[in-house]
Amino acid sequence: MEDTTSLEQEKENKEQEEAEKPWERKIPSSSQDSEPASSDPWEVEQGREIGPPPKNSPPRSPQSKDSTYLDDLRTPASPSHSSPRELSFIPSVLALAKQNLAIPSPSDRTTNEIPEAGKLHPDLLEQPSDKKEPTQHHSSQPEGNTCQLPQQPKPLLQRMRNVSHNDKPKGQRFDVFQEEDSNSNYGLDQTEPGASEAAPSMLETAIRNAKAYLLKTSSRSGFNVYDHLSNVLTKILDERPEDAVDIIENISQDVKMEHFNKKLDTLQNENEMLPTYEIAEKQKVLFLHGHLEGADQELEEEIVENSLPNIMESAFYFEQAGIGLGTDETYRIFLAFKQLTDTHPIQRCRFWGKILGVEMNYIVAEVELREGEDEEEVEEEDMAEERDNGESETDEDEEDELPKSFYKAPPVIPKEESRTGANKYVYFVCNEPGRPWVKLPSVTPAQIVVARKIKKFFTGRLDAPIISYPPFPGNESNYLRAQIARISAGTHVSPLGFYQFNEEEGEEEEEPEGGRDSFEENPDFEGIQVTDLVESLSNWVHHVQHILPQGRCNWFNPVQKNEEEEEEDEGKEEEKGEESDFIEQEVGPPLLTPISEDTEIQTIPPWTTRLSSNLIPQYAIAVLRSNLWPGAYAFSNGKKFENFYIGWGHKYSVDNYTPPVPPPVHLEYSSGPEITEMDDPSVEQEQAFKAAQEAAALASEENEETEEDEDEEDDYD
Amino acid sequence: MDAESLLLSLELASGSGQGLSPDRRASLLTSLTLVKRDYRYNRVLFWGRILGVVADYYIAQGLSENQLAPRKTLYSLNCVEWSLLPPATEEMAAQTAVVKGRFMGDPSHEYEHTELQRVNEGDKAFEEEVVVQIKEETRLVSVIDQIDKAVAIIPRGALFKTPFGPIHINRTFEGLPLSEAKKLSSYFHFREPVELRNKTLLEKASLDPSLDFMDSLEHDIPKGSWSVQMERGNALVVLRSLLWPGLTFYHTPNTKSYGYVYVGTGEKNIDLPFML
Numbered sequence: 003m004e005d006t007t008s009l010e011q012e013k014e015n016k017e018q019e020e021a022e023k024p025w026e027r028k029i030p031s032s033s034q035d036s037e038p039a040s041s042d043p044w045e046v047e048q049g050r051e052i053g054p055p056p057k058n059s060p061p062r063s064p065q066s067k068d069s070t071y072l073d074d075l076r077t078p079a080s081p082s083h084s085s086p087r088e089l090s091f092i093p094s095v096l097a098l099a100k101q102n103l104a105i106p107s108p109s110d111r112t113t114n115e116i117p118e119a120g121k122l123h124p125d126l127l128e129q130p131s132d133k134k135e136p137t138q139h140h141s142s143q144p145e146g147n148t149c150q151l152p153q154q155p156k157p158l159l160q161r162m163r164n165v166s167h168n169d170k171p172k173g174q175r176f177d178v179f180q181e182e183d184s185n186s187n188y189g190l191d192q193t194e195p196g197a198s199e200a201a202p203s204m205l206e207t208a209i210r211n212a213k214a215y216l217l218k219t220s221s222r223s224g225f226n227v228y229d230h231l232s233n234v235l236t237k238i239l240d241e242r243p244e245d246a247v248d249i250i251e252n253i254s255q256d257v258k259m260e261h262f263n264k265k266l267d268t269l270q271n272e273n274e275m276l277p278t279y280e281i282a283e284k285q286k287v288l289f290l291h292g293h294l295e296g297a298d299q300e301l302e303e304e305i306v307e308n309s310l311p312n313i314m315e316s317a318f319y320f321e322q323a324g325i326g327l328g329t330d331e332t333y334r335i336f337l338a339f340k341q342l343t344d345t346h347p348i349q350r351c352r353f354w355g356k357i358l359g360v361e362m363n364y365i366v367a368e369v370e371l372r373e374g375e376d377e378e379e380v381e382e383e384d385m386a387e388e389r390d391n392g393e394s395e396t397d398e399d400e401e402d403e404l405p406k407s408f409y410k411a412p413p414v415i416p417k418e419e420s421r422t423g424a425n426k427y428v429y430f431v432c433n434e435p436g437r438p439w440v441k442l443p444s445v446t447p448a449q450i451v452v453a454r455k456i457k458k459f460f461t462g463r464l465d466a467p468i469i470s471y472p473p474f475p476g477n478e479s480n481y482l483r484a485q486i487a488r489i490s491a492g493t494h495v496s497p498l499g500f501y502q503f504n505e506e507e508g509e510e511e512e513e514p515e516g517g518r519d520s521f522e523e524n525p526d527f528e529g530i531q532v533t534d535l536v537e538s539l540s541n542w543v544h545h546v547q548h549i550l551p552q553g554r555c556n557w558f559n560p561v562q563k564n565e566e567e568e569e570e571d572e573g574k575e576e577e578k579g580e581e582s583d584f585i586e587q588e589v590g591p592p593l594l595t596p597i598s599e600d601t602e603i604q605t606i607p608p609w610t611t612r613l614s615s616n617l618i619p620q621y622a623i624a625v626l627r628s629n630l631w632p633g634a635y636a637f638s639n640g641k642k643f644e645n646f647y648i649g650w651g652h653k654y655s656v657d658n659y660t661p662p663v664p665p666p667v668h669l670e671y672s673s674g675p676e677i678t679e680m681d682d683p684s685v686e687q688e689q690a691f692k693a694a695q696e697a698a699a700l701a702s703e704e705n706e707e708t709e710e711d712e713d714e715e716d717d718y719d
Numbered sequence: 720m721d722a723e724s725l726l727l728s729l730e731l732a733s734g735s736g737q738g739l740s741p742d743r744r745a746s747l748l749t750s751l752t753l754v755k756r757d758y759r760y761n762r763v764l765f766w767g768r769i770l771g772v773v774a775d776y777y778i779a780q781g782l783s784e785n786q787l788a789p790r791k792t793l794y795s796l797n798c799v800e801w802s803l804l805p806p807a808t809e810e811m812a813a814q815t816a817v818v819k820g821r822f823m824g825d826p827s828h829e830y831e832h833t834e835l836q837r838v839n840e841g842d843k844a845f846e847e848e849v850v851v852q853i854k855e856e857t858r859l860v861s862v863i864d865q866i867d868k869a870v871a872i873i874p875r876g877a878l879f880k881t882p883f884g885p886i887h888i889n890r891t892f893e894g895l896p897l898s899e900a901k902k903l904s905s906y907f908h909f910r911e912p913v914e915l916r917n918k919t920l921l922e923k924a925s926l927d928p929s930l931d932f933m934d935s936l937e938h939d940i941p942k943g944s945w946s947v948q949m950e951r952g953n954a955l956v957v958l959r960s961l962l963w964p965g966l967t968f969y970h971t972p973n974t975k976s977y978g979y980v981y982v983g984t985g986e987k988n989i990d991l992p993f994m995l
Contacts, residue, residue, distance in 0.1 A: 321741065322741065331733065362948065458993075459994045650964055657819075
């Protein structure tokens with residue numbers, strides 16, 4: 003205790019030497035007065051707050067050290083005259099702190115001190131303090147009492163701080179230091195009293211000791227407090243975030259992490275950026291392609307103009323409807339189309355749409371190849387039929403031997419020729435613009451039939467297998483093609499009158515195959531009012547043939563083929579006649595039927611029409627959205643129209659998908675007496691049977707012998 | 720997506736195809752700022768669009784300071800006038816679970832559902848057919864709530880939890896690095912955690928309590944219900960939900976931009992296990 007008082011007196015002597023402002027002198031005097039009275043309660047206070055008694059120095063000494071640290075850090079910028087001000091200021095702050103601590107003491111003491119404190123403050127409180135930050139280092143004070151005075155010194159303190167400091171962050175720095183250092187300097191208690199006793203050289207020793215402590219590196223991380231704090235402060239000063247004090251811990255953490263991450267950065271960046279660069283390179287090729295043409299450019303231009311669709315224009319209209327892939331993505335797709343038309347002989351092509359997949363997406367182009375460019379149909383599925391024939395021939399020979407299976411696989415329905423029906427167009431897909439285009443194989447009716455029964459997500463890889471029940475005959479490229487065919491057949495529509503049938507002779511002849519299937523553009527099409535297009539669905543027609551349940555657009559009668567084969571196998575006519583009673587011809591709605599005839603989905607109409615904009619109807623376009631295939635859109639502005647698909651590639655159904663049940667087990671060979679198992683007769687039965695037999699034999703012999711001898715009958719008994 | 724960065728966000732989320740037409744975009748920009756002012760929200764998110772048969776609902780959500788507090792949902796039919804929706808309750812969820820099919824687009828439309836209810840009268844107990852009317856607004860509220868609880872996501876580190884409780888936007892969030900952006904564990908459900916307590920102590924020990932206080936997507940059932948894709952080379956990571964098709968989440972790695980939007984019919988894809 004003696005030490006403290008002497009210590010304080012030393013400090014006050016210093017103050018009196020260096021003090022410049024009158025109020026600073028006043029405070030030491032008042033504190034001197036109140037000291038003898040207040041030292042006890044102050045110690046008590048300290049004891050309550052911090053714990054062991056000899057801790058009354060920590061609040062003070064760190065402050066003095068703080069000032070020197072501040073000086074160290076601020077040396078490049080700060081003028082030297084501010085430092086003595088700092089030194090003088092801090093003890094005065096300290097004194098006020100003491101006063102603060104003293105004030106909430108027992109009331110008999112406070113009555114002494116309050117008037118003194120009150121004397122000081124009116125002078126200083128002329129300018130209202132508008133910054134009332136919570137003082138963090140004083141937060142440990144007991145503030146339970148309702149005395150108002152403790153609050154007055156606080157703004158005072160802040161203002162004093164602000165007066166001497168130029169900007170806020172420094173004040174906060176001050177706080178930060180106090181918090182951190184007050185925890186770390188307990189060990190130096192012993193040296194402190196000694197340090198400040200003598201002249202500033204002892205102070206410097208203390209400072210050096212403390213600095214050495216802060217420079218001590220941590221054994222775990224190789225950091226030290228000093229460097230870390232200076233990094234944090236440098237970062238804050240460089241970046242000047244708002245409310246830095248709120249995120250100070252995060253900044254500190256970030257600085258620590260940055261230190262570690264530096265070495266690994268270069269490696270990581272290289273790995274991560276490679277795919278980006280690859281794609282960028284590929285797309286750059288798209289952009290450069292036009293320049294590499296050379297002499298043939300003019301010739302090719304003509305062809306290219308014919309076949310390249312104006313994707314940007316359609317994209318503009320679809321954007322009015324709210325559908326689209328974004329302008330630059332669409333432009334890249336446009337360039338990819340240009341690449342497609344340059345590398346393949348294409349008559350006409352169209353941007354069909356985008357199908358989303360789990361790992362990658364598909365960009366689909368609907369293409370019509372030039373005449374004679376597409377013969378690579380090699381597979382013939384007639385092998386199955388020949389096998390059937392083989393079986394039926396051998397059956398005749400083996401009729402009596404083994405039970406034969408009556409199962410005949412249903413005849414495979416051949417796929418449609420190219421350019422007709424479901425295979426009217428050829429489709430190319432790519433995963434991303436810049437990647438090579440892949441041609442999808444033609445679709446077979448069997449694939450369509452099975453595709454109707456399953457529902458699977460696309461993965462994005464064309465060779466992925468489709469594992470499903472019923473088993474899909476093919477891999478993902480076939481499934482994709484089948485879904486594209488179904489979507490086209492279900493949702494490609496055009497305004498009424500845009501297409502018309504070709505003028506042909508003899509239209510209403512038999513032609514069991516679904517009627518007319520060729521159409522052409524109507525040169526006299528005058529356009530339909532947009533409002534009409536929106537109001538009535540009968541103004542839109544399907545221009546793609548409907549796919550029959552069989553899987554084809556044009557009906558194929560499997561019975562006909564069988565009848566041809568019957569001429570070869572004679573004994574089979576009856577059986578075949580029984581099986582193929584009369585397969586009804588499957589009929590679908592003919593081409594160019596209005597979509598108002600489409601069946602509803604329970605109660606919901608299959609199409610939704612909208613005007614693209616309600617605010618400016620005179621330039622709006624009609625937008626058609628399919629409810630059956632979510633993602634299929636069509637627009638028309640009266641004269642032009644376009645269809646588009648963007649989605650996952652599945653049909654909509656209100657009820658859940660239920661996988662089809664496996665078929666019932668095939669009937670076994672019919673049971674008849676020849677193959678029915680019978681129990682072996684039991685012993686009694688056998689004996690009875692034998693007795694009966696013997697009786698019968700006896701009877702017959704008796705009959706015989708009655709004619710000859712009647713004497714030997716007794717022997718047989 | 721944040722209403723402040725609406726245009727950029729729409730461009731980034733356009734990979735799924737469904738976006739907004741220019742007039743809707745323009746009306747949204749103005750009306751959402753007005754909503755923010757009138758309702759005094761801290762942040763306004765454009766949640767998405769539910770496609771109805773007759774009309775579409777545009778949905779926005781307003782957030783207060785505490786980012787995980789229940790959000791206020793507003794809907795509009797024309798992107799100009801917004802109406803507040805009531806908060807979702809359990810009874811609503813139970814009621815609307817029986818309604819199937821598309822949204823009509825008319826908030827006052829009522830779905831009819833006939834139920835067989837047992838009525839006990841004295842000794843006899845017989846079943847009566849009761850027709851229950853469910854308003855479309857109720858259905859809208861509960862569907863939005865379900866989608867939020869199931870698939871609204873946020874990258875790890877975007878929010879941080881203070882020791883006092885409220886959850887703030889992390890201003891030092893610099894975006895996910897590329898190596899983390901492709902993993903499902905770097906994304907969290909934007910809702911109160913449900914599974915966090917069930918983790919083993921070992922797992923919990925490696926979590927950072929200020930950042931890892933929400934469920935991650937790793938353990939979502941069914942496995943594989945998220946599709947993670949990189950678009951534009953590696954410049955954009957897009958997550959699409961397969962359980963609620965139409966929900967798209969986008970994030971540009973190493974930047975602060977992220978967000979999610981739902982454009983769809985508002986129906987859960989119950990066939991998901993068959994489709995994977």
